Amino acid sequence: MAQKEKIRKDIRDFITKSFLTGDENENLSDSDSFMKEGIIDSTGVLELVSFLEKQYGFAVKDDEMTPGNLDSIDNLVIFISGKLG
Amino acid sequence: MNFNKDSLKIDAGRVAEELARSVRTQIRSKLRKTGAVVGISGGLDSSVVAALCVKALGPKRVVGIMMPEEDSSPDSQKLAQDLADRLGIETVVENITPGLEGLKCYSRRDEAIRQIFPEYDSTYKNKITISTNILEDETFNFFNLTIESPGGEEKTMRMPVSAYLQIVAASNLKQRLRMTMLYYHAEKRNYAVAGTGNKDEHEQGFFVKYGDGGADLKPIAHLFKMQVFQLAEELSVGHDIIGRIPTTDTYSAGSTQEEFFFGLDFFRMDMLWYAMENKVSSAEAAAVLGLTPHQVERGYANIQRKIDATEYLRMYPLEIE
Numbered sequence: 314m315a316q317k318e319k320i321r322k323d324i325r326d327f328i329t330k331s332f333l334t335g336d337e338n339e340n341l342s343d344s345d346s347f348m349k350e351g352i353i354d355s356t357g358v359l360e361l362v363s364f365l366e367k368q369y370g371f372a373v374k375d376d377e378m379t380p381g382n383l384d385s386i387d388n389l390v391i392f393i394s395g396k397l398g
Numbered sequence: 399m400n401f402n403k404d405s406l407k408i409d410a411g412r413v414a415e416e417l418a419r420s421v422r423t424q425i426r427s428k429l430r431k432t433g434a435v436v437g438i439s440g441g442l443d444s445s446v447v448a449a450l451c452v453k454a455l456g457p458k459r460v461v462g463i464m465m466p467e468e469d470s471s472p473d474s475q476k477l478a479q480d481l482a483d484r485l486g487i488e489t490v491v492e493n494i495t496p497g498l499e500g501l502k503c504y505s506r507r508d509e510a511i512r513q514i515f516p517e518y519d520s521t522y523k524n525k526i527t528i529s530t531n532i533l534e535d536e537t538f539n540f541f542n543l544t545i546e547s548p549g550g551e552e553k554t555m556r557m558p559v560s561a562y563l564q565i566v567a568a569s570n571l572k573q574r575l576r577m578t579m580l581y582y583h584a585e586k587r588n589y590a591v592a593g594t595g596n597k598d599e600h601e602q603g604f605f606v607k608y609g610d611g612g613a614d615l616k617p618i619a620h621l622f623k624m625q626v627f628q629l630a631e632e633l634s635v636g637h638d639i640i641g642r643i644p645t646t647d648t649y650s651a652g653s654t655q656e657e658f659f660f661g662l663d664f665f666r667m668d669m670l671w672y673a674m675e676n677k678v679s680s681a682e683a684a685a686v687l688g689l690t691p692h693q694v695e696r697g698y699a700n701i702q703r704k705i706d707a708t709e710y711l712r713m714y715p716l717e718i719e
Contacts, residue, residue, distance in 0.1 A: 348538075354707035355539040359559035362540075375529065375556060378537050 317390055324389050327364050343386040371396045401678045401686055406624045406668055410632035417617055421454035424615050425590050433459030433589040437580050440477025444594040446626055449633035450617055451592055457486035463583055465576045467495045469650040477639055492579050503571040510564035514543055514555055521548045525649035528661045533693040573609025590614040598623045603708020622668040670697040
């Protein structure tokens, strides 16, 4: 549980620093879709994946680059936890 | 509405007449210019725009500018010259390779490519492609880099963001230098620059802001690529041009527009887009296109994502309100 909460915080910090201003951060819930909210585009996805690979030391495969894995803070927490085993 | 395989059919003769009339009015009355300069590449869109300008203004008031550089296909200049000869227009050839070398376009691009493939040098070819299977997989749009060795061996990798941004920024110097040359030739004649982007490129953001997106008028920016094909037949631009596979003509390994950006063939993409714009249900569109409703929905979502993500390309510089 502690690991998941740490991942959640790391992800929110990264998204905030890279894509949001302070006001938007307050309004972003953990289940909001990055795509639907207009937070991440194709360049943003590459930035996010570069961050994940560097931060957690695993490779994100092409077929893992799906909204189901990457499109919200909740989805990312599940995806990263699964990859870290 | 009645959605069927002919939904993108236009009355090409009537459309050509209307567009020629609009081009004439825009150039003479709105822009107050006396002719048109068109960058001609031997591709479908620029050929149609050149032919439309000739229909609107006559051949003596249209100039075709060819701007090859070291990664251009050798066919491009020949096809463009053949078209210009058929249209009876003046042409100018501007080799932009020295200008691009001055801007360090190639060395900046190659430096970024070597971040991914350290063995890459000037004997290799390169291209960028978009992730495929847009109708099959619900994946984000992302870009791969492919290099081709002198022996023909290909290697492909997804690009890290820093390399991707640098390769695109360096390659965009090509379109921006071409725009600069077009305005040189237009201004010295008091002509307008006619842009050559179609609806697929304009609205999905497949153009370079202030590059090929920089023009005084955009006569085919509202037409689907499938409709531009029909205009090309009407305007007799030549079957060597109509039958050519649309490419970016930007990357040395020859990247088609489908693999570089759109990820779908033009017929299915344009039909899906038309259906989406006209609120055709996914079930009805699927039946016409031989797809599943789920594939149609993925296609709709992919097109909409590109439109949304590239909105800034179509914006004028923002002023404080």
